[in-house]
Amino acid sequence: MFKKDLQGAPKSKLKSSVQRSLRQSLLTTYPLLAPYIDEILPKKGSLEAMKLPDRATLYVLDGEPLFFQVDTNTLLPHLKLVHRFPAGFPSIRIDRGAIRFVLSGATLMAPGLTSPGGRLPSGKGGEPEGLDEDDRWTRELEKGEPVVVRAEGKTEACAVGFLVEGTKLVKEKGKGPVIEDAHYLGDGLWRLGTE
């Protein structure tokens, strides 16, 4: 999505009503963020929006990027936010060999997830959803869901994007694309200055 370097644009303050609706949509998309929401979006904070090319919008609070949105699609967290609240987003894990491809902006393919180093959701269910002892998410994720990509042997997440295939199908097929057009470490959005 942001392979090329982005040019920073002027930021504009958001109306408090817009802020409120954003907060609401955040909570519906990422229910796991509920415990942290006051820390992410303090009631008094003045959220700012930055328009990016291709009808994307980045939401910034006090110079810290929080979320971005292409068109009016679902909000996606900026990786810096994912690093701050890793428990707030469903995640999958890729094996070591796939990292370098993901970090150069390639589409994430199924073998990187189905190999021994990769971790797809276990589908065991259970409340609350989270990571089980084998480092797998407990709920199967649907097609189109936003998901965070972690990497084998690494602490921090390395990409975030929408699934183009449900995780169950990925397990069955074992090939084909899983996430297209992700926001990854070191891409244009990551390097964009938001001060």
Added chain:
Amino acid sequence: MADTETAEAPGEPQSRHVVYCGVCTLPPEYCEYGGTVKKCQEWLQRAQPALYQVIWSAEALEAATASLSVEAQKRAAKDAQKKAAQAEKAEQKQADRMANSVVTIKRVERNKRKFVTAVSGLEAFGLDLKKVAKEFGKKFATGSSVTKVPSGGEEIVVQGDVSDEIEEFLLEKYKDIPEDNIELVDDKKLKKAAAAAAA
């Protein structure tokens, strides 16, 4: 690099603070993919010795490569090399460009005794014109703006004759700019064109 995964600590009341590499901006554990591994390593050793131990210790590296087949390792190494070469080339180019580009400080006569100072060529040194213009304005307490020049590109126009001061200020504040690359020009002939551009 140990088995501790971030997401294993749910319910943490506060946000985590993640250290990012000062060279390639990635989290340090991803530096190996950034293309500037050497520099990142040096930086980390200096800035975060503890973290450096964790990430670049011999055991950690061994554990990291153990899971890959020999062939994949080779491929990854080749890839990393290519990337490093690329990064180096880009850096070289940038340095070359910096060495060759000239900052021109031009004094333009506006009205017999009134002058404006036009500064061009700063963008080659990776400076944000808008921010620099604001600083000029603050420093010299005059109007300062970024204007387009007819030949394409942009320059900073500062009101008043502050050419010498600007040179001094630039040298002091932005050490990247070599003194020899700053050029002072006194411009009288282009009065009308400049006035039109500034307006």
